Amino acid sequence: MVILFDGVCNFCNSTINFLIDRDKKGIFKFAALQSDPGREILKKHNITTLTDFDSVILEKDGKLYQKSDAALEIARNMDGLWKLLYGFKILPRFIRDFVYDLVAKNRYRLMGKMDACRLPTPELRARFL
Numbered sequence: 001m002v003i004l005f006d007g008v009c010n011f012c013n014s015t016i017n018f019l020i021d022r023d024k025k026g027i028f029k030f031a032a033l034q035s036d037p038g039r040e041i042l043k044k045h046n047i048t049t050l051t052d053f054d055s056v057i058l059e060k061d062g063k064l065y066q067k068s069d070a071a072l073e074i075a076r077n078m079d080g081l082w083k084l085l086y087g088f089k090i091l092p093r094f095i096r097d098f099v100y101d102l103v104a105k106n107r108y109r110l111m112g113k114m115d116a117c118r119l120p121t122p123e124l125r126a127r128f129l
Contacts, residue, residue, distance in 0.1 A: 004058075014111065029127055041059055058070040
């Protein structure tokens with residue numbers, strides 16, 4: 001499973017750090033949406049015009065999940081009680097995505113933005129594409 005994220009977003013990078021700390025089995029791999037591997041995954045799924053990197057994207061078993069579907073699918077595959085968050089799947093997507101979009105629209109204002117994508121530490125480099 002590969003999680004694509006906005007590589008310059010501090011909120012997004014904090015979320016990736018949170019996931020790495022809790023993914024003891026190492027089932028998730030990561031790539032910035034702006035990176036070559038990220039763009040290749042998008043291209044493989046015929047998404048070639050993405051210019052607004054406001055959605056987390058999960059590629060799992062050849063399928064892409066975006067926005068709240070991606071977040072819930074990630075929670076579903078985590079260890080522990082985080083799986084319970086998948087229960088929010090019962091809410092209609094338009095409600096879930098409305099809340100997701102609200103956070104995504106304000107993410108830079110909430111936590112800021114970097115000038116460039118993060119570089120993983122040597123011990124985490126294998127987890128990044």
